[in-house]
Amino acid sequence: MLRESYLACERGILGALAMAVFLVAWEGLARGWWADLLQPALGTAANVLRIRPIFLASPSAIAEMAFQMYFVTGEIWPHLGLSAFEFVVGFLIAASIGIPLGLVAGRYRLLSYAVEPLLAALNATPQVALLPLVVLWMGTGLPARIFIIVLLMIVPILINSHAAVRTIDPKWLRLARSFSASEWRLFRTIVLPAAVPFLLAGVRLAIGRGMIGIVVGEIYGSAVGVGVMINQAGSTFQTTRVFVGILTIVVAGLVLSEVVRRIERRVEVWRPSTSADS
Amino acid sequence: MTIKLEAHRIGLEYGDPESDGRLVALNDVSLSIHENEFVSIVGPSGCGKTTFLSIVDGLIRATAGQILLGGTPVSEPGPDRAVVFQDSSLLPWRTVLGNVVFGLECIGVRPSEARERAAHYIEMVGLRGFENRYSYQLSGGMQQRVNLARALVMDPQILLMDEPFAALDAQTRELMQEELLNIWQASGKTVLFITHQIDEAIFLSDRVIVFSARPGRVKESVDIELDRPRSLKLKRDPRFHAYEDRIWSLIQEEEKPRAKAAG
Numbered sequence A: 001m002l003r004e005s006y007l008a009c010e011r012g013i014l015g016a017l018a019m020a021v022f023l024v025a026w027e028g029l030a031r032g033w034w035a036d037l038l039q040p041a042l043g044t045a046a047n048v049l050r051i052r053p054i055f056l057a058s059p060s061a062i063a064e065m066a067f068q069m070y071f072v073t074g075e076i077w078p079h080l081g082l083s084a085f086e087f088v089v090g091f092l093i094a095a096s097i098g099i100p101l102g103l104v105a106g107r108y109r110l111l112s113y114a115v116e117p118l119l120a121a122l123n124a125t126p127q128v129a130l131l132p133l134v135v136l137w138m139g140t141g142l143p144a145r146i147f148i149i150v151l152l153m154i155v156p157i158l159i160n161s162h163a164a165v166r167t168i169d170p171k172w173l174r175l176a177r178s179f180s181a182s183e184w185r186l187f188r189t190i191v192l193p194a195a196v197p198f199l200l201a202g203v204r205l206a207i208g209r210g211m212i213g214i215v216v217g218e219i220y221g222s223a224v225g226v227g228v229m230i231n232q233a234g235s236t237f238q239t240t241r242v243f244v245g246i247l248t249i250v251v252a253g254l255v256l257s258e259v260v261r262r263i264e265r266r267v268e269v270w271r272p273s274t275s276a277d278s
Numbered sequence B: 001m002t003i004k005l006e007a008h009r010i011g012l013e014y015g016d017p018e019s020d021g022r023l024v025a026l027n028d029v030s031l032s033i034h035e036n037e038f039v040s041i042v043g044p045s046g047c048g049k050t051t052f053l054s055i056v057d058g059l060i061r062a063t064a065g066q067i068l069l070g071g072t073p074v075s076e077p078g079p080d081r082a083v084v085f086q087d088s089s090l091l092p093w094r095t096v097l098g099n100v101v102f103g104l105e106c107i108g109v110r111p112s113e114a115r116e117r118a119a120h121y122i123e124m125v126g127l128r129g130f131e132n133r134y135s136y137q138l139s140g141g142m143q144q145r146v147n148l149a150r151a152l153v154m155d156p157q158i159l160l161m162d163e164p165f166a167a168l169d170a171q172t173r174e175l176m177q178e179e180l181l182n183i184w185q186a187s188g189k190t191v192l193f194i195t196h197q198i199d200e201a202i203f204l205s206d207r208v209i210v211f212s213a214r215p216g217r218v219k220e221s222v223d224i225e226l227d228r229p230r231s232l233k234l235k236r237d238p239r240f241h242a243y244e245d246r247i248w249s250l251i252q253e254e255e256k257p258r259a260k261a262a263g
C-alpha cells in the first residue's frame, strides 16, 4: 500500500530529495555549518568550507530577499516587466522571421542548398560574441537588447523549422500530389502539421537562449531590467540580489518550458501516448 | 464493353545514380482495361509495377507512350483516378474522418458536403463509430480500410491499388480480399490492382496481367473465368489451382534467368 503510493510518485520524491540535499549543502556552506562540523577533525583546513556572504548567499537569505523585492518594496517588478517585454518582442520577431523562413527554405531544394551553409555558420557562431558589434551598431538601448535576443533565439527556430520540412516522409508529399493538392494546401495540411513537433522543440531551445540574451543584452546601459539589476548588484557586491535576479530568470525559464510542453501535449494528441518523460 | 483505361506502348527510364547510366524500368507496356473490370498486375518484385501505377496516376511522366483514360490523355494526377498506396499513408495527425475527407478538401468540396460523403464510405468499409480515431489507434486492416474509403470517396473513374494488403497478416488479408470484392461489386468501379500474391490476383480479378522481369513488359494476360460472386472457398477449387499453376510458372520463367545471373 505504502510501497504503491511511493512508486506512484517515485520520480517526484527523488527529485525533491535531491533538490533538498542540494539546498541544505548550499545553506551549510554559506553559514559555515560544514566548517564547524569538521573543525575538530581537520583544524583550520576546515575553513575552506566557510564561504563569506560576499561570495555566496545562502538559500534562506535569497528567499528572504526575494520576498522583500517582490512583495515588500516591489522593486523587482519594473525590472521584470521590461525584461519580459524584451523577451516577448524578441521571441515574436525571431519566430515570425525564423519559422516561415525555415519552412520555405526546407521546402525548396535549391533554396535549401543555398541556405544550409549559412545556417551551419550561424549555428557555429557564438552570438554572444557579437554583442560589441551590436552595441557599435545600435547603442545600448532597447532595440539593441531586443536585437541580441532575436539573434540568440532565431538560430534554433530556423534550424528546426528547416529540418522539420527536410525530414517529412516523401510518401505524404506523394499523397498530396496524387490528390492534386495545391502548394498552399500541401503546406497547411502536410508540411505544417508534420513540422509542429520540431517547431515546438525549437521554441523550447530558444527559450533558454532568450534568457541568456536578457542578461547579456543588459550588460551595458544602466537603466531597468533583470539583467541590469544583476549586473549592478554584482558590481556592488550585493550577492543576495544577484541570486534573486538569477532565480527570477530560472523560474521564468521553467515556467515557459512547461507552457511549451503543455502545448506540445495538446497539439500531439495523434501521437501514440506521448511518453510523459521526453 | 467500353475501354476505360488504355496504356499505349509505355516506356520509362530512370536516371540511375549508381551506374551513372539509365535504368529501364518499363519497356513497351500496352494494355487496356474495360469499364467495371477488375484487373490485376503480378510480376517479380522490382519489375516496375509501382512505376506503372504511378504513371497511370500521373505522378510520374512516361518517357515513351501514352495513357488514355476514357479516351483523354493523362499527364498529371486528377480526381478521375484515386490510389490506395502500398504502405499505410494515412496522415497520422488526422482522424479517420479527416483522412477520408482529405482528397475532397483538395478539390474544393464544401466541408459539410465532404463530411456527408465521407460518412457514407466510412460506413461502406465498416468503420462506422471509428470516425474520430487516429491511425495509431487502428489495426493494420482498419488503416487500409480508411485508405480504401479515402480513395472511393473521390468517386474516381478508376481505382488504383498498389499491394494494399501486403503488410497484413494472412487472415486479415483474406478477409479484406472478400470485402474488397463486395465493395467493388456494390460500387461498380474499374479497378487496377497490383500484387505479388498470385492467389490474391486470381481471387479478385477478371483478368491477371503478368509482367516480365525488369524491364517490365506485359508477358501474358490471363482471363480468370471463375463465377462471381466469389467466396474464399473458391481458393480450394481445382480450377483455381490450375490458374495458380499457370501464373506461377509464367512468373517462374522470369525469376529463373535472374537467379542464374545472381548465382
Ligand SMILES: Nc1ncnc2c1ncn2[C@@H]1O[C@H](COP(=O)(O)OP(=O)(O)O)[C@@H](O)[C@H]1O
Binding pocket: B014, B015, B016, B023, B025, B044, B045, B046, B047, B048, B049, B050, B051, B052, B214
Ligand atoms: N525513383 C526512382 N529512381 C530510380 N530508380 C527507381 C525509382 N523508383 C523505382 N526505381 C527502380 O525501378 C525498378 C522498378 O521499381 P518498382 O516500380 O517500384 O517495382 P515493383 O513495384 O514492381 O516492385 C526497380 O529496379 C527500382 O529499383
Ligand SMILES: [Mg+2]
Binding pocket: B049, B050, B051, B086
Ligand atoms: Mg511496388
